[in-house]
Amino acid sequence: QVQLAESGGGSVQPGGSLRLSCVNSGGSFGPRTVAWFRQAPGKGREIVGAISWTLRTYYADSVTGRFTITMERGTGSVYLQMTNLNPEDTAVYYCARSRPHREYDIPRELPEFDTWGQGTQVTVSS
Secondary structure (H helix, E strand, O other), X not given: OOEEEEEOOEEEOOOOOEEXXXXXXXXXXXXXXXXXXXXXXXXXXXXXXXXXXXXXXXXXXXOOOOEEEEEEOOOOEEEEEEOOOOHHHOEEEEEEEEOOOOOOOOOOOHHHEEXXXXXXXXXXXX
16 A cells, blocks of 8 residues: 655745655555645645656746755655745645556646645744
8 A cells, every 4th residue: 555754844944945755655656646735724735746757847836946846766755845935835745646647647636646645844934
């Protein structure tokens, strides 16, 4: 059974950086995508970015140029490097694995993801 576990969250000042990890254990990665979502207090869960098994990437406009997603193809573990953080980035960050999909697709919607981690808190404040 596939399990995802996030780590690396914490508290930083505006302009700071954090690196989140999503370790994939218990199963093969397959033709899937791993995405990072976040949920701020009182708001819905939104996608931050995603990376497919072919290493295609997608980023939300709000994080483009500041966040970078990478993957270890052998293990399927995924990392989210976050730089120039601002208070609007404060949220619980979740990694999620999609259902299998075609090579050139990159899922971005919540229903397309069937395995979720427990989340890690990121707080940006001065």
